[in-house]
Amino acid sequence: MVTKLALLGAGRIGRVHARAIAQDKRAKLVCVVDAVADAAKSIADSTGCAVSTIDAVEADGNIDAVIICTPTNTHADLIERFSMAGKAIFCEKPIDLDVARARACAETVSKTGAKVMLGFNRRFDPHFRAVRKAIDDGRIGDVEMVTIISRDPGPPPADYIKVSGGIFRDMTIHDFDMARFLLREEIASVMASGSVLVDPKIRALGDYDSASVILTTASGRQCVISNSRRASYGYDQRIEVHGSLGSIAAENQRPVSIELATKEGFTRPPLHDFFMTRYTAAYAAEISVFIDSLETGSAPSPSVEDGLAALALADAALRSVREQKIIPV
Amino acid sequence: MVTKLALLGAGRIGRVHARAIAQDKRAKLVCVVDAVADAAKSIADSTGCAVSTIDAVEADGNIDAVIICTPTNTHADLIERFSMAGKAIFCEKPIDLDVARARACAETVSKTGAKVMLGFNRRFDPHFRAVRKAIDDGRIGDVEMVTIISRDPGPPPADYIKVSGGIFRDMTIHDFDMARFLLREEIASVMASGSVLVDPKIRALGDYDSASVILTTASGRQCVISNSRRASYGYDQRIEVHGSLGSIAAENQRPVSIELATKEGFTRPPLHDFFMTRYTAAYAAEISVFIDSLETGSAPSPSVEDGLAALALADAALRSVREQKIIPV
Amino acid sequence: MVTKLALLGAGRIGRVHARAIAQDKRAKLVCVVDAVADAAKSIADSTGCAVSTIDAVEADGNIDAVIICTPTNTHADLIERFSMAGKAIFCEKPIDLDVARARACAETVSKTGAKVMLGFNRRFDPHFRAVRKAIDDGRIGDVEMVTIISRDPGPPPADYIKVSGGIFRDMTIHDFDMARFLLREEIASVMASGSVLVDPKIRALGDYDSASVILTTASGRQCVISNSRRASYGYDQRIEVHGSLGSIAAENQRPVSIELATKEGFTRPPLHDFFMTRYTAAYAAEISVFIDSLETGSAPSPSVEDGLAALALADAALRSVREQKIIPV
Amino acid sequence: MVTKLALLGAGRIGRVHARAIAQDKRAKLVCVVDAVADAAKSIADSTGCAVSTIDAVEADGNIDAVIICTPTNTHADLIERFSMAGKAIFCEKPIDLDVARARACAETVSKTGAKVMLGFNRRFDPHFRAVRKAIDDGRIGDVEMVTIISRDPGPPPADYIKVSGGIFRDMTIHDFDMARFLLREEIASVMASGSVLVDPKIRALGDYDSASVILTTASGRQCVISNSRRASYGYDQRIEVHGSLGSIAAENQRPVSIELATKEGFTRPPLHDFFMTRYTAAYAAEISVFIDSLETGSAPSPSVEDGLAALALADAALRSVREQKIIPV
Incomplete structure (x- = not known):
C-alpha cells in the first residue's frame, strides 16, 4: 500500500x-x-x-x-x-x-x-548514523564526552536572523539534538559563552555569532559544542564521541576528494558549501524513515518531545550567556 | 525536445x-x-x-x-x-x-x-574529473608521470573469466583509457608483467590475476599501472598525476567517513565494495554527457577510436607478458 | 662563552x-x-x-x-x-x-x-609553534575561537593525584597556558564542568578525571578545553585555532606513520604513549630557548607571570565546578 | 667494552x-x-x-x-x-x-x-621497518606486489650526475634494495622506462631524470618503482606492500603536522626537503645496528651481497632502457 x-x-x-x-x-x-x-x-x-x-x-x-x-x-x-x-x-x-x-x-x-516526526536531519546523515551505530555496538565502551564543532560558511542575512530566534534556537539546536542523540542521557546543566566576532550587525539584533556550550548530564557525561557563523573553508560539521574504550569521530565532508601537492604544500578542496549539499543523503533518509514508521506503526523518532528538549536547552544556553550563570535544566 | x-x-x-x-x-x-x-x-x-x-x-x-x-x-x-x-x-x-x-x-x-560513445565510466567520476580539470588548469604544469593503482575486491567467477578476454582486456582496459585521458599523448611502447598470485584456477584458464604495466609516450611521459584481482579492504581505485609543478591525486572512496580510535589504533572503514557503489555518480554523469552530445551535436567522447586505442594497449600488454618483450605500439 | x-x-x-x-x-x-x-x-x-x-x-x-x-x-x-x-x-x-x-x-x-623561565614545554613543540607562527603571519586573520583536546593515556597513581593539586592545576594548566599563548588576550571568565567517569578512586580523593572548560576574553574570544585522564589510543594532544580567514590545526602525533588496510578497514597505529615521547623535541627546544634568552639578555618566556596566570585560571575552573558558577577572572 | x-x-x-x-x-x-x-x-x-x-x-x-x-x-x-x-x-x-x-x-x-655492512639507510627508517615488521608478523598475508614512489625535490648538479653512475645506480639503487628487503625473494626480470622530462642537460650527460621500473620474481611477485628527479612538494618517499590479506603503506613525512583551512582549501606543509632531514632517525639507527652486529657477532646486514644485488638490478634496468628489452637477471 x-x-x-x-x-x-x-x-x-x-x-x-x-x-x-x-x-x-x-x-x-x-x-x-x-x-x-x-x-x-x-x-x-x-x-x-x-x-x-x-x-x-x-x-x-x-x-x-x-x-x-x-x-x-x-x-x-x-x-x-x-x-x-x-x-x-x-x-x-x-x-x-x-x-x-x-x-x-x-x-x-x-x-x-x-504520529509526529520532527525534522532533525542530521540524525539521518550516514556518517553520524555510523557513529551512533559504533556506540550502540559497544565499540567505544561507555560514552563519556561528546565534542561537536559546527560552523556555518557565513552569517545569514539580517532579515533571517530577526525571525530566527537567535543562534541557540536556530543553529545550536541541531547540536543540542545531536548531543542528546549521542549521549543518550538527559542534560542536567547548561553553561554557555556567546559573543559577536563576525558581524557587528548581529550584535545590533541582540544575537551572537560565536558560541561555546558545555552540557553536563546527571551522571557527569559532558558535551562541548563550538559554533561560529563563519568558516572560510566551508560547512564545518564534526562530531567526536569519547568513551571508556576509545573514540569515534565523523570527519568533514567535501564534494571531491582530491589532493594537490605543490611547493605551497598539500591541498584538499574546501568542504561542502552548506547544508543542502552536505546533508543530501540525510534529507532523503529522513523521509524514508518517516514512511517506515508509518508502515510499521512504530513511534516516529525524533519525536515532538525531542524537539521540546532541544528547545529547552537552547533557552537555557541563552539564559546562561545573558545572566552569566550555569543553568540547571 | x-x-x-x-x-x-x-x-x-x-x-x-x-x-x-x-x-x-x-x-x-x-x-x-x-x-x-x-x-x-x-x-x-x-x-x-x-x-x-x-x-x-x-x-x-x-x-x-x-x-x-x-x-x-x-x-x-x-x-x-x-x-x-x-x-x-x-x-x-x-x-x-x-x-x-x-x-x-x-x-x-x-x-x-x-554518433557512438563508449562507456568508459571512470572518465565521468567526479574525483577523476577534478584531477583532469586541475591538469587542464595548469595546476601541476606539464604532465610527466601517471600512477594508477586499480584492484578489485576479489576475482570474478571462472565463467566470467573465460569470456572476459583476460585481465588486460577486461580490467586493465579501464586503466589504459584513464592513462590516455590523463597523459593526453598517444602511447609509444608497452611493457608488462603478469602472474597468478591470487587463484590457481586463473592460471588454468590462461589468464593472470596480478599485473604491472609501464606505458611510455613518444616524448617520454610514463604511466605505471598496478592491478590485482584481490584487495581485502575493498575496491582500490587510485590515480596520481605528477607534473613539473606538482602532483594531483584522487583518493580512495568509502561509504562512510568515520574513524574509530582504540588501543589497536585509528581505523577507518573499508572502501566501497565494488564498481556499482564506487562509480554511482560516474554512471549517472556519463549518460548525461551522452545526452549533452546529442543535444549539442558535439562529437561523443570517449569515442570508438578511444575504445580501439585502449584495446590495442591491452593486446600489447598481453604480448609483452607472453613474449617477454617491450612492445612498440 | x-x-x-x-x-x-x-x-x-x-x-x-x-x-x-x-x-x-x-x-x-x-x-x-x-x-x-x-x-x-x-x-x-x-x-x-x-x-x-x-x-x-x-x-x-x-x-x-x-x-x-x-x-x-x-x-x-x-x-x-x-x-x-x-x-x-x-x-x-x-x-x-x-x-x-x-x-x-x-x-x-x-x-x-x-631571570626566571617557566617550563611550559608545549609552547616549544614544533607543531604548536607552527600553529602560532601561522597566526602571527596572519594566515587565519583575527583569532576567534580556540579548541584544545588534551587527554592522558591513563590516570596517574593515587599517590600522585594526592599531591597534584587536582586535574585543573596538574593537567589543564598546560591547556590554560596554551589558550593564553594562542588567544593573546587575557581571560575574563571561566566556566567548567568536572566529573569522575574514569576511576571512582579519583572521586574519593576529591578530584575529577573528566573536565570541560570554556574561557572567554574581554573581547569575546572563546577557548574550549576538553580533558580526560583516559584515552585508550594514546596521548591525545590536539589544538585548533579558528579565525576570521580560516583555521589552523595541529594534528596528533604517532611514533610511526604507517597504515594497514585489511577487511577490517584502514588502521594507523596508536599515538605516542605519553609526554616523554610526544614532547621530546619540545623539551630539547625549551632548554635551547632558555640559553638563548641568557645569551641575548632577552626576557625569559614563558615567565613567572605566565605561570601565575595559568594557575589563577586553574583555581577559577575548580571554583566554577564546585560552586556551579561562572567565575570572572 | x-x-x-x-x-x-x-x-x-x-x-x-x-x-x-x-x-x-x-x-x-x-x-x-x-x-x-x-x-x-x-x-x-x-x-x-x-x-x-x-x-x-x-x-x-x-x-x-x-x-x-x-x-x-x-x-x-x-x-x-x-x-x-x-x-x-x-x-x-x-x-x-x-x-x-x-x-x-x-x-x-x-x-x-x-664483517662488512653496506649503508642502505632506508632499511633503518622507523616507518619502513614498521612496514617490514607488519609483513613479518603476517598482517598482510603473502606478499604479492610492492609499489615504491621515490622522487627527489630537484635534480643534482651536473658535476654530481657525471660521476653518479646514472639515475639507476645512484637513485633507484635504494629502491632496488627496498624491493629486495620487502619482497624477500630474488628478482628474476627487470623492465624499465627512462626519459628526460626535467632537465635537458641530463640528456646531454647520457642520463635520465624520470624512470619507471617493474621487477618480477621467479614466483611472479611484482614491484613497481616510480622515480623522478623533481618534486615541487619535497622529498617524496612512499612504500606500499600489497598481500593476500591486505596492504601496508608508509606515508610521506613532513617536518610539522599542521593543517591550514581557508577558502582555498585544507593545506598541509610540504614534505621534508631531502634525505638529511627525512632520514635522520634512519642514519642514527643504522650505526647502532652496525655496533649491535659487532657486539653480538651476528652477520652485518645489509651485506656486501645485498650491495651487489642492487647494483646488478641497476645495470639491468639501464640495459632495459637502452636496448628496449626485458632483462632476465
Whole structure:
C-alpha cells in the first residue's frame, strides 16, 4: 500500500523533500500547498502532483500524512490542526521558537495520539548514523564526552536572523539534538559563552555569532559544542564521541576528494558549501524513515518531545550567556 | 525536445543506466530489450517503458538512440547495425575482444557517420574529473608521470573469466583509457608483467590475476599501472598525476567517513565494495554527457577510436607478458 | 662563552633536561643535585658532570643558572633562594599549587630582577609553534575561537593525584597556558564542568578525571578545553585555532606513520604513549630557548607571570565546578 | 667494552655518522680522516677525536672498525684494504659503480671473512621497518606486489650526475634494495622506462631524470618503482606492500603536522626537503645496528651481497632502457 502525502510549503526545503518522496516507491506525493502560487506550481509540474490548499488537504480523507515545510511561526498551528485531523505529520524543526507554545502543541499531539516526526536531519546523515551505530555496538565502551564543532560558511542575512530566534534556537539546536542523540542521557546543566566576532550587525539584533556550550548530564557525561557563523573553508560539521574504550569521530565532508601537492604544500578542496549539499543523503533518509514508521506503526523518532528538549536547552544556553550563570535544566 | 532512448540489455549495468535516464529530464526511455523476458519486464515495470525487440527498435523511426548493455560478443554487431539504422549509440566497453573485429566496426561507424560513445565510466567520476580539470588548469604544469593503482575486491567467477578476454582486456582496459585521458599523448611502447598470485584456477584458464604495466609516450611521459584481482579492504581505485609543478591525486572512496580510535589504533572503514557503489555518480554523469552530445551535436567522447586505442594497449600488454618483450605500439 | 648550569632534581624530567643540555654546545652541565644519591650519580656518570648540593650550587659563583626539576612543593622556595643568589632559573611548572604562595614568589623574583623561565614545554613543540607562527603571519586573520583536546593515556597513581593539586592545576594548566599563548588576550571568565567517569578512586580523593572548560576574553574570544585522564589510543594532544580567514590545526602525533588496510578497514597505529615521547623535541627546544634568552639578555618566556596566570585560571575552573558558577577572572 | 671507530671521510654524510656515534655509548670515535684538512678538523673539534690518516688507521691495532664515507670511487679499494687489515667495515653504498669491480671486492671480503655492512639507510627508517615488521608478523598475508614512489625535490648538479653512475645506480639503487628487503625473494626480470622530462642537460650527460621500473620474481611477485628527479612538494618517499590479506603503506613525512583551512582549501606543509632531514632517525639507527652486529657477532646486514644485488638490478634496468628489452637477471 502506498502512503499518500501532502507537502505544505514549496520553498527550498520543500523541494528537497518532494525529490526524496519521488524516489521512494512506498510513498506518493498527492498535492502541494504554498501561499506563493508559482512555487507550488513548480513542484506540481516536476512531480506530477496537484496544487491544493490547507483546507482541502485537511478535508481529504485520502491523504495519510503531511510534510510541513512552512515558515517556523506556522509549525505549531499546523501540527495541532493536522493532529486533530488524524493525519500523520513530518514537520521541520523547530516546533516553535517559544517553548511554552511548543509545549502546548506537544500536549495537543499527545491527546490526539497523532504520529509526529520532527525534522532533525542530521540524525539521518550516514556518517553520524555510523557513529551512533559504533556506540550502540559497544565499540567505544561507555560514552563519556561528546565534542561537536559546527560552523556555518557565513552569517545569514539580517532579515533571517530577526525571525530566527537567535543562534541557540536556530543553529545550536541541531547540536543540542545531536548531543542528546549521542549521549543518550538527559542534560542536567547548561553553561554557555556567546559573543559577536563576525558581524557587528548581529550584535545590533541582540544575537551572537560565536558560541561555546558545555552540557553536563546527571551522571557527569559532558558535551562541548563550538559554533561560529563563519568558516572560510566551508560547512564545518564534526562530531567526536569519547568513551571508556576509545573514540569515534565523523570527519568533514567535501564534494571531491582530491589532493594537490605543490611547493605551497598539500591541498584538499574546501568542504561542502552548506547544508543542502552536505546533508543530501540525510534529507532523503529522513523521509524514508518517516514512511517506515508509518508502515510499521512504530513511534516516529525524533519525536515532538525531542524537539521540546532541544528547545529547552537552547533557552537555557541563552539564559546562561545573558545572566552569566550555569543553568540547571 | 526530449531524446527517445531504447535500452538493449536489462542486466545489472542496464538497470544502472535505466535509473540514470529516469533522472534526466531531457531523455525518455521508450523501451527495453532483453533475451530474458523477466529482466526486461522488471525494468519496464519500474520505469514505465515498453518491452520491445531489436528488430522493432531498429525499425522505429521515433527512437533517437540506443544504449547497448548486452554481452560483449554482441557489441560490434549491434553498433554496426544501429549505425546503419541511423541511431545514435551509447555502448558499454569494449567494442569487441578482437582488435581486428573492433577495427572493422570502427570503420563502419566512420562510414555511416553515426554518433557512438563508449562507456568508459571512470572518465565521468567526479574525483577523476577534478584531477583532469586541475591538469587542464595548469595546476601541476606539464604532465610527466601517471600512477594508477586499480584492484578489485576479489576475482570474478571462472565463467566470467573465460569470456572476459583476460585481465588486460577486461580490467586493465579501464586503466589504459584513464592513462590516455590523463597523459593526453598517444602511447609509444608497452611493457608488462603478469602472474597468478591470487587463484590457481586463473592460471588454468590462461589468464593472470596480478599485473604491472609501464606505458611510455613518444616524448617520454610514463604511466605505471598496478592491478590485482584481490584487495581485502575493498575496491582500490587510485590515480596520481605528477607534473613539473606538482602532483594531483584522487583518493580512495568509502561509504562512510568515520574513524574509530582504540588501543589497536585509528581505523577507518573499508572502501566501497565494488564498481556499482564506487562509480554511482560516474554512471549517472556519463549518460548525461551522452545526452549533452546529442543535444549539442558535439562529437561523443570517449569515442570508438578511444575504445580501439585502449584495446590495442591491452593486446600489447598481453604480448609483452607472453613474449617477454617491450612492445612498440 | 659557555653557560654553566646546575641541575636540581635528577628524576625523569631531570634526565630529559640533562640530555638536552648535552646537545647544546652553548651550555655545560657543571653539576647535578638530588636527595637520592643514585639518581644524581647516574646523571653525573652519563654526562661527566659532578654531584653537588643545593648549598654548594648557591655558593658557586661560577654557575650561571639552575634548572629546577625537584618536586612541586620545593619550586617556590628554590626560585626565591636562587633569585636572591643571582642565578638565572629555569623551573618546571607550576611555581606552587597555592596561588598566594606563587604570587609571593613572583614578587621576590620581581624584586631581585632574576631571570626566571617557566617550563611550559608545549609552547616549544614544533607543531604548536607552527600553529602560532601561522597566526602571527596572519594566515587565519583575527583569532576567534580556540579548541584544545588534551587527554592522558591513563590516570596517574593515587599517590600522585594526592599531591597534584587536582586535574585543573596538574593537567589543564598546560591547556590554560596554551589558550593564553594562542588567544593573546587575557581571560575574563571561566566556566567548567568536572566529573569522575574514569576511576571512582579519583572521586574519593576529591578530584575529577573528566573536565570541560570554556574561557572567554574581554573581547569575546572563546577557548574550549576538553580533558580526560583516559584515552585508550594514546596521548591525545590536539589544538585548533579558528579565525576570521580560516583555521589552523595541529594534528596528533604517532611514533610511526604507517597504515594497514585489511577487511577490517584502514588502521594507523596508536599515538605516542605519553609526554616523554610526544614532547621530546619540545623539551630539547625549551632548554635551547632558555640559553638563548641568557645569551641575548632577552626576557625569559614563558615567565613567572605566565605561570601565575595559568594557575589563577586553574583555581577559577575548580571554583566554577564546585560552586556551579561562572567565575570572572 | 667500547667499540673504537675511525671515520674515513668528513663530508656531509660523515658528519651525520659522527653525530650518531657520539650518541651511542657503546662506541667511541677515535679519529677522523679526510683529504680536506678543515673538514676533518671540524669533526675532530666537535667530537673530541683525533685527526688521522688512512695509513695510521690501518696500522692502529686499537681501532676495531672503520666507517667509510669517502667518494664512491674509493669504496672498493678501502673495503678491500681494511678487510685485509682485519677491521670491521661500515661503508656507504655503493661498493662501486662497476659491477665487476664490486664483485671482485665482494670476493676479497669473503676470503678475509671481514664483517662488512653496506649503508642502505632506508632499511633503518622507523616507518619502513614498521612496514617490514607488519609483513613479518603476517598482517598482510603473502606478499604479492610492492609499489615504491621515490622522487627527489630537484635534480643534482651536473658535476654530481657525471660521476653518479646514472639515475639507476645512484637513485633507484635504494629502491632496488627496498624491493629486495620487502619482497624477500630474488628478482628474476627487470623492465624499465627512462626519459628526460626535467632537465635537458641530463640528456646531454647520457642520463635520465624520470624512470619507471617493474621487477618480477621467479614466483611472479611484482614491484613497481616510480622515480623522478623533481618534486615541487619535497622529498617524496612512499612504500606500499600489497598481500593476500591486505596492504601496508608508509606515508610521506613532513617536518610539522599542521593543517591550514581557508577558502582555498585544507593545506598541509610540504614534505621534508631531502634525505638529511627525512632520514635522520634512519642514519642514527643504522650505526647502532652496525655496533649491535659487532657486539653480538651476528652477520652485518645489509651485506656486501645485498650491495651487489642492487647494483646488478641497476645495470639491468639501464640495459632495459637502452636496448628496449626485458632483462632476465
